[in-house]
Amino acid sequence: KKILKSAAVILAILLVFALALLLWIKYMVSWRLTDVGSETSPDGRYRLRFQAVGEADFPFGPSHAKVTLYDGRKKLREFREDISDDGGAFRPENYSVEWMPYGVVITFSGSEQPDREVEIFFDGREAFEGYSDEEIAAILKDRYHIENVERITRESGGYSIRADGIDFRTDDRMALHDSYRQERFKALTDEVFPELVQRSLSWEEEKGETPADTVYTPVIAMNGPGKSDLESYCADICEWLTYCFERFPYEEGGDAYSGFILTIPSPGYAKTRYSFSQNPYLAGFSENETEFYNGLYSFISSYIDGEYDDLIKADGIDAAKADEGYTEQYNPDITGEAIALWGTYEPDVTYEAPDGREYGLVPVDRALGSSYYVLMSYAKKGDLDSAKLINMDPFCGSGGEANLLAFLEDGKTGFIGLTYNGGDDGLLFMTGDGGESFAEVSLPVPEITLPDGRLYNPFTVPEEVWEEPGKVYLKVGQGANGDYYNEELACHPCGIYVSENKGKTFSFLKEGKEEE
The missing domain is CATH 1.20.5 (Single alpha-helices involved in coiled-coils or other helix-helix interfaces)
Structure with a gap:
């Protein structure tokens, strides 16, 4: 027992x-209650106390918050709030506070929930009766340092306001949600394009529950195929943001600067649209503009590098002939007399085939300093009397100065090159059927780092193509005014590209000496 x-x-x-x-x-x-933070009103009278209640629900459930509003030592209101934030503990990042004339607005946020606002009135009322014009002006001055409120007009559900030259709206809640930041961002951007920076600009607008939820997304176009306009585009975007930040700092504009859409012309295809999120780069833009520039440069480069692969997923370039951007043999309305006339012109660039035939890029028109070409063939080198028209628009409508014409051993796969912009830039076109049709080839963009840290592509003009067993190589020079110098090679190098699919796509291989 x-x-x-x-x-x-x-x-x-x-x-x-x-x-x-x-x-x-x-x-x-x-x-268990754990103090997380507190906020005090500007006049020192009211205080908010934020506490975490226990732990977040296991394993990835909401955390729990207790919020208490005090008037001095008197407790005015107490409530609890659940925050869905991937199982994270309640912390200061989960709330923000704005003190208003008649109360306080608390915004709760979490990674797995939309923002939720709680309005608490100091006098305990449940309904808001509105602000006077003087109170609205004071709120706007506190938020945005606005000194000149020109007009306040009451409308259904809110106010229409003009302040410091900007027209915007607010709702009629105590929080007074407004669209000032978005409208000012839009007005500044409209001042830049196209007056200061020559680029096409359009807008996409998305309305939200309140005026503050309005989203304006600028659509800013590149002026040519990505590679040719890459550095200028990135520099122009930096100039645009600098202009905006000098007049409306990022700390004030916030989400109004969240991103933009860029449109990139694909060779022979409709413009491709890509959304670029600026958020990871903007907080430090003023101190380190290069980081933003390089982020945008790499983003566009990654598109260019994969673009041609996406456009010709079928086996062989011939599978895409019917798509826009491929030039067919020639217009049947072209008369024999015209062809005979072109046959008397000296070609700018020629290629002699192994069987003795010769191909030539013949200039037949000239406008604004650019030549426009046809592709001719001849029975033998220099025999203009045997001229035959192969393609009346091998460069797909582009003009410039022809600088490259070459075919591979199969006699069907060939490449032509065109320089423009005074010889600083160039285009490469490919045929898979002996010259009867051509398509522009987009080359990947190498990322060369300049002394100031910016990325740069010095290799802009395709110059030479040659074939080795199983591979096709392409030499790309720096153009007429290229000045990139490689200290290790002790020269102004060219870029060497390689293809393992007979020139359908290329990858950047290395920098090389011109004489190699």
Whole structure:
């Protein structure tokens, strides 16, 4: 009996200990209050206290917050809020506070929930009766340092306001949600394009629940195929943001600067649209513009590098002939007399085939300093009397100065090159059917780092193509005014590209010496 009594006592003690442990765990997980932060009104009268209640629900459930509003030492209101933030503990990043003339607005946020606002009135009222014009002006001055409120007009559900030359709207809630930031961002951007920076600009607008939820997304176009306009485009975007930030700093504009859409012309295809999120780069833009520039440069480069692969997923370039951007042989309305006339013109660039035939890019028209070409073939080198028209628009409508014409051993796959912009830039076109049709080839963009840290592509003009077993190589020069110098090679290098699919796509291989 003594043994049984002792066992019972020990068991009871263990049960009490286990119960105490469970209650302690329950307290820590569900009931313990931990101070997270506090906020005080500008006049020092009111104070908000934020506390975490226990732990977030296991494993990835909401955390729990307790919020108390005090007037001095008097408790005005107390409530609890659940925050869905991927199982994270309640912390200061989960709330923001704005003190208003008649109360306080608390915004709760989490990674797995939309923002939720809670309005608390100092006098305990439940409905808001509106602001006077003087109170609205004071709120706007506090938010945006606005000094000149020119007009306040009451409308259904809110106010129409003009302040510091900007027209915007607010709602009629105590929080006074407004679209000032978005409208000012839009007005500044409209000042830049196209007056200061020559680029096409259009807007996409998305309305939200309140005026503050309005989103304006600028659509800013590149002026040519990505590679040719890459550095200028990135520089122009930086100039645009600098202009905006000098007049409306990022810290004030916030989400109004969240991103933009760029449109990139694909060779022979409709413009491709890509959304670029600026958020990772903007906070430090003024101190480190290069980081933003390089981020945008790499983003566009990654598109260009994969673009041609996406456009010709079928086997062989011939599969895409019917698509826009491929020039067919020639217009049947072209008369024999015209062809005979072109046959008397000296070609700018020629290629002699192994069988003795010669191909030539012949200039037949000239406008604004650019030549426009046809592709001719001849029975033998220099025999203009045997001229035959192969393609009346091999460069797909582009003009410039022809600088490259070459075919591979199969006699069907060939490449032509065109320089423009005074010889600083160039285009490459490919045929898979002996010259009857051509398509522009987009080359990947190498990322060369300049002394100031910016990325740069010095290799702009395709110059030479040659074939080795299983591979096709392309030499791309720096153009007429290229000045990139490689210290290691001790020269102004060219770029060497390689293709393992007979020139359908290329990858950047290395920098090389011109004479190699």
